[in-house]
Amino acid sequence: MQERRxxxxxxxxxxxxxxxxxxxxxxxxxxxxxxxxxxxxxxxDAKSILSVLMLAAARGxxxxxxxxxxxxxxxxxxxxxxxxGGFGEES
Amino acid sequence: MSGGRKNGRxxxxxxxxxxxxGAAVGRVLRVGxxxxxxxxxxxxxxxxxxxxxxRFHAAVxxxxxxxxxxxxxxxxxxGAEHAYIFDAHLLMLEDRKLIxxxxxxxxxxxxxxxxxxxxxxxxxxxxxxxxxxxxxxERGSDVEDVLRRLLVALGGEHAxxxxxxxxxxxxxxxxxxxxxxxxxxxxxxxVSDAGGWTSHTAIIARGLGIPAVVGLRDFYRHAxxxxxxxxxATRGEVVLRPSKETAAKFREASSRARSTVAAPAAPAGAxxxxxxxxxxxxxxxxxxxxxxxxYEGVRRYGARGVGLYRxxxxxxxxxxxxxxxxxxxAYAELARLCGADGARVRLFDLxxxxxxxxxxxxxxxxxLGLRAIRLCLRREDVMRAQARAVLRxxxxxxxxxxLPMISDVSEVRRARRIVDEERERLTGEGIEAGAVRVGAMIxxxxxxxVADALAREVDFFSLGTNDLVxxxxxxxxxxxEVADWFRSLHPAVLQSISRVLGAAxxxxxxxxxxxxxAGTPAYAAVLxxxxxxxxxxxxTAIPRVRHALSGIDAAGASEIARECMACAxxxxxxxxxxxxxxxxxxxxFPPKSLPPPKGEGYxxxxxxxxxxxxx
Numbered sequence: 001m002q003e004r005r006x007x008x009x010x011x012x013x014x015x016x017x018x019x020x021x022x023x024x025x026x027x028x029x030x031x032x033x034x035x036x037x038x039x040x041x042x043x044x045d046a047k048s049i050l051s052v053l054m055l056a057a058a059r060g061x062x063x064x065x066x067x068x069x070x071x072x073x074x075x076x077x078x079x080x081x082x083x084x085g086g087f088g089e090e091s
Numbered sequence: 092m093s094g095g096r097k098n099g100r101x102x103x104x105x106x107x108x109x110x111x112x113g114a115a116v117g118r119v120l121r122v123g124x125x126x127x128x129x130x131x132x133x134x135x136x137x138x139x140x141x142x143x144x145x146r147f148h149a150a151v152x153x154x155x156x157x158x159x160x161x162x163x164x165x166x167x168x169x170g171a172e173h174a175y176i177f178d179a180h181l182l183m184l185e186d187r188k189l190i191x192x193x194x195x196x197x198x199x200x201x202x203x204x205x206x207x208x209x210x211x212x213x214x215x216x217x218x219x220x221x222x223x224x225x226x227x228x229e230r231g232s233d234v235e236d237v238l239r240r241l242l243v244a245l246g247g248e249h250a251x252x253x254x255x256x257x258x259x260x261x262x263x264x265x266x267x268x269x270x271x272x273x274x275x276x277x278x279x280x281x282v283s284d285a286g287g288w289t290s291h292t293a294i295i296a297r298g299l300g301i302p303a304v305v306g307l308r309d310f311y312r313h314a315x316x317x318x319x320x321x322x323x324a325t326r327g328e329v330v331l332r333p334s335k336e337t338a339a340k341f342r343e344a345s346s347r348a349r350s351t352v353a354a355p356a357a358p359a360g361a362x363x364x365x366x367x368x369x370x371x372x373x374x375x376x377x378x379x380x381x382x383x384x385x386y387e388g389v390r391r392y393g394a395r396g397v398g399l400y401r402x403x404x405x406x407x408x409x410x411x412x413x414x415x416x417x418x419x420x421a422y423a424e425l426a427r428l429c430g431a432d433g434a435r436v437r438l439f440d441l442x443x444x445x446x447x448x449x450x451x452x453x454x455x456x457x458x459l460g461l462r463a464i465r466l467c468l469r470r471e472d473v474m475r476a477q478a479r480a481v482l483r484x485x486x487x488x489x490x491x492x493x494l495p496m497i498s499d500v501s502e503v504r505r506a507r508r509i510v511d512e513e514r515e516r517l518t519g520e521g522i523e524a525g526a527v528r529v530g531a532m533i534x535x536x537x538x539x540x541v542a543d544a545l546a547r548e549v550d551f552f553s554l555g556t557n558d559l560v561x562x563x564x565x566x567x568x569x570x571x572e573v574a575d576w577f578r579s580l581h582p583a584v585l586q587s588i589s590r591v592l593g594a595a596x597x598x599x600x601x602x603x604x605x606x607x608x609a610g611t612p613a614y615a616a617v618l619x620x621x622x623x624x625x626x627x628x629x630x631t632a633i634p635r636v637r638h639a640l641s642g643i644d645a646a647g648a649s650e651i652a653r654e655c656m657a658c659a660x661x662x663x664x665x666x667x668x669x670x671x672x673x674x675x676x677x678x679x680f681p682p683k684s685l686p687p688p689k690g691e692g693y694x695x696x697x698x699x700x701x702x703x704x705x706x
Contacts, residue, residue: 016230020179049182050189050215053230056222 010086013058031069038062109324113302114345115279117257133203147204150244212238280322370644377627388630396432398627418480426488433489440495463496485525534558542594556606578661612639620652
């Protein structure tokens with residue numbers, strides 16, 4: 001299993017559009033990908049947009065990204081890169 | 092409520108927030124809300140469960156085809172970045188969580204698919220409703236949108252839209268796909284009760300050049316499909332069942348909007364450059380903000396921060412005074428939005444009915460009653476909570492406090508003492524408080540007369556022209572019957588403005604002029620002539636005011652202003668403005684851009700309204 005922590009940096013947080021990008025990215029991988037709030041709040045299936053939105057991850061929220069499966073390393077890398085890059089939005 | 096007193100057919104005025112400029116006259120088409128289909132529970136035979144699940148999957152497929160088409164269309168019209176919201180809708184539609192839960196519910200409860208979608212959907216929405224972040228919480232409306240689509244698909248009907256050639260969409264809250272689904276060629280305008288409009292919808296309306304007004308609060312329940320309606324989004328005005336005269340005025344505004352729309356379309360970079368008159372005088376243009384829906388406009392139109400932040404909407408949301416923490420969240424967001432340009436937060440400018448509750452406290456003359464600063468000082472608990480929230484939020488950015496309806500220095504002194512006490516208390520509690528400057532709203536004639544003394548007691552002035560005109564001319568700005576007496580260019584008003592600007596200049600404090608006048612190019616030119624160097628207006632007005640002020644020279648405007656102040660009455664000063672602006676800068680002020688003579692043209696003062704916080 002691979003695990004990494006990232007912080008949401010874009011201004012609007014993990015809103016619908018950002019979540020859509022994230023879910024599309026996670027869906028590229030065979031591994032099970034999960035997001036968990038580092039404060040011990042909710043956790044989510046990164047391939048389900050409804051579940052990702054329920055994290056209510058505003059800017060500044062720290063998330064734990066985990067993946068388990070054949071391509072787990074790439075999956076964590078791709079998801080973290082997207083989050084750290086602010087989903088390509090202006091911040 | 093103004094208008095409509097005698098019977099239901101009389102025209103009625105509403106005022107909201109324009110989020111996409113333009114004007115139109117057309118017929119109401121109500122969408123969403125009460126017309127949402129009712130969902131009933133049916134119990135299935137065990138043998139029918141499989142078929143029900145197949146029916147559900149067919150509805151998902153149909154919805155998917157629609158969404159793919161909507162996304163493609165949005166992409167062509169608005170570009171990929173804005174079409175992405177429909178990508179989110181597609182993902183929601185096909186989300187395993189939703190599909191699995193609906194299937195499980197149909198199986199375990201032997202329920203019809205409609206009922207299962209409703210139960211599962213409500214469960215999801217209740218989770219979103221608890222999210223403690225305004226923007227993210229609003230995403231619930233996207234989920235709702237997808238659920239609605241699914242239910243319509245299950246019904247097997249393409250909801251008949253009943254679109255006429257001149258439809259004006261009226262909604263409680265307009266969901267993004269409701270806009271994107273429609274045949275834009277037939278939509279003349281869009282209006283909605285809700286103020287927290289998702290920015291996607293505002294973007295779509297702007298992208299399509301459809302006028303849009305939000306924040307009308309209770310318009311939806313008054314409007315019936317087929318009613319005639321007039322919309323002027325540039326001024327934030329909506330009229331239901333307009334008279335022939337009103338409809339004609341709005342049609343004229345509509346053609347004027349179309350003819351001037353090209354001018355302000357400056358490149359994005361230029362929108363943020365400082366505004367200078369031709370003789371090099373810098374004019375600072377700020378935004379008036381009331382609803383979160385307007386935040387985006389502050390950036391978009393290049394406002395130098397927020398010149399007037401009206402806090403009354405915080406009351407409208409819940410009922411009762413908002414808590415210190417609720418206010419802190421709102422002000423901190425504002426502070427972050429405005430950055431170094433800052434925002435001026437006005438204390439609750441409310442009447443007693445709102446704060447004390449109930450009609451039994453109704454005053455005979457609320458505009459002159461226990462309101463604004465008077466009420467804040469009476470209800471110190473409310474004022475202290477607001478002051479603390481602003482002080483705390485000012486640690487995230489630059490915020491100042493504005494005291495509304497000041498009529499005497501004693502009010503300023505008492506209010507400042509309260510702010511200072513709360514600052515000390517916060518410091519004592521180890522809570523960071525920002526440097527908050529305190530300014531006075533100048534809108535009462537007595538304040539104009541003692542402006543020199545007031546200027547020594549405050550850090551800045553905010554000149555509120557709407558109320559200044561109301562109080563100086565003794566005209567109720569909510570009463571249509573006296574609208575002809577509401578004359579912004581009355582020499583008494585102009586002399587008052589000049590005096591206040593002079594007092595501020597003498598004391599070396601800034602004075603920002605906010606109100607309808609600042610957002611109307613012809614009046615803005617007069618204000619610059621009177622000596623105003625900071626104007627604050629609805630963000631959507633900034634491009635046209637910038638365009639106008641960049642083309643005039645302050646020295647010339649000053650001559651016009653002096654001539655107006657010397658006039659005997661309002662008719663004369665209006666004529667001076669009309670004639671001189673046209674003579675000097677005819678390219679910027681073509682005849683139609685000027686206030687027409689009273690009695691035959693568009694009323695450039697305030698029209699009546701039901702929904703503002705002023706009586």
